[in-house]
Amino acid sequence: MTAIDSSLPPQEPDAISAGTTATTAVQGRGRIPWRFLGNxxxxxLFTLWAAITINFFVPRMMKGDAVDQYLARNRNVSPEAAEALRALLGLDTDKSLLxxxxxxxxxxxxxxxxxSLLHGxxxxxxxxxxxxxxxxxxxxxxxxxAFAIGTIGGAIVGWRRGSRLDAxxxxxxxLSTIPYFWLGLLAIALFSVNLGxxxxxxxxxxxxxxxxxxxxIGEVIHHGFLPAATIIIASLGGWMLGMRNMMLTVLDEDYVMVAQAKGMPNDRVLWRYAARNAVLPQIQSFALSLGFxxxxxxxxxxxxxxxxxxxxLLDATNAKDYALMQGVFLVITLSVLLANLLADVAYAFLDPRTRQTEA
Structure with a gap:
């Protein structure tokens, strides 16, 4: 036997035995995409700073302020009290906008x-x-x-394309094209006034x-059933149509055809292959809905x-209550950004291509 020369450089591992880049990405499927999440x-964070800055300056560009509205409703307020209110609300003219x-x-x-001046x-x-x-x-x-029913229903309609479910x-x-206020008024007239x-x-x-x-709790559910039902009816069409269109695109992919050719059960192909990939674009829309x-x-x-x-928010805008307007806008901004961040996290774990891009 010939001795192995230790002076020779170590040989590169075979590419096939070591695995390609795609194989390595699949093997590291459970790795957390820290770079993607950090970016x-x-x-x-930058978006939050910009939103808060805009939230501060835009109300102050409006004509008048909350104190002017308050003085219009209460004529007996002295000028000293009005200046004290402006100082309390941060509207005193002695300080610059900066x-x-x-x-x-x-x-x-x-x-x-x-x-809030509007609320005493x-x-x-x-x-x-x-x-x-x-x-x-x-x-x-x-x-x-609405999201659950529309997504599941759209997946089934797309899977059984050409059937009566397409109706x-x-x-x-x-139903989604009907103006919401008109749909709500019809629901009140029918189920509240006529039927009781x-x-x-x-x-x-x-x-x-x-x-x-x-x-x-039962009374709250009884009062909230009608407005909740109208919201579901008004938004169901968008979820179902979006999921159905994505299903039609996914069903033409090779991996779905291969899964069917291998004889896998239709339910498994539908939910674990087709619907799982078709629902990814829905997540971003759902995140925006959760934020709003x-x-x-x-x-x-x-x-x-x-x-x-x-x-x-509508009452605060009419009264030009800056503090309340800014508070409501801040809560809305935080909810939208948090919902989108959670959607990105879910997207990173559901879609392997995100982790492969980082790798």
Whole structure:
């Protein structure tokens, strides 16, 4: 036997035995894409700074302010009291916009969103915290149900293309084209006025004190069923149409044909191969919907007199209550950015191409 020369450089491993780049990416499928997530986090931090800056300057470019609106409703306020109110709200003219901007950031970092003149100088955080659960509970639940039904239904319709199920697409699309306020008014006229099945509006009955009891929860569900149903009907068509179109694209891919050629059960091919890849674009849209849940549906809350964040924002805008407007916009911005960040994380784990790009 010949001895192995130790002076020779180590040989490169065979490319086939070591695996290609794609094989290495598949083998490292469980690795967390830190670079991708870090880049997205930096992008969202910059977006948050820009949104907060715009949120500060835009209301101050409007004509008049909250004190002017308050003085128009209360003629007996002295000039000294008006100046004190402006100083309390951070609207005093003795400070420049840049000074007010830095003070706003200082208060914001300490969790102080100011006080609302519209609500009797109550803290903005307290006002928003009372309206936020109603919007998240109603609009959030309706959005989740609409997304689940539309995505599953669209996947089934796309899988069985050419069948009678295709009739669901134009029906749901037509319902989505109806203006929401008109759909809500029709629902109130039919189910509340004529049939008397549901209350006309509000989150609970007049004179009822909110409490954690089965009676109160049942009343909240009874009052919220009609607005939730109209939200689901109005948004179902978009989810179903989008998922159905993506299914038609995915079904022509090679991996779906190979899975069917191997004799895999249709249910497994549908849910583990076709629907799993077709749902990826839906995630971004769903993230945006989750973010805008906090903003609420202003039209819905106006039609059904629902005490949510959307109506709160509309009242604050009409009264030019800067502190309340900025607080609501900040909550909406944070919710949208957080929802998009979570969607990017989910996308990175569901789509191997994201991890392969980092590798």
């Amino acid at each position: 997205r986090a930096l992008f969202y 000074q007010q901007y830095f003070e706003y950031w200082n208060l914001l970092l300490h969790g102080d969103l100011g006080v 100088l109550r803290p903005v955080t307290e006002v928003i915290s009372q309206a936020l659960p109603w919007t998240v509970g109603l609009v959030g639940f309706a959005t989740l149900v 669901l697409i134009p029906i749901t699309t037509f 099945w549901f209350p006309i509006g509000k989150a609970y009955g007049v004179g009822v004190t909110p409490e954690w009891s089965f009676e109160f 849940i906090v903003g609420g549906t202003i039209v819905m809350e106006m039609v059904f007199s629902y005490p949510g964040v959307g109506k709160l």
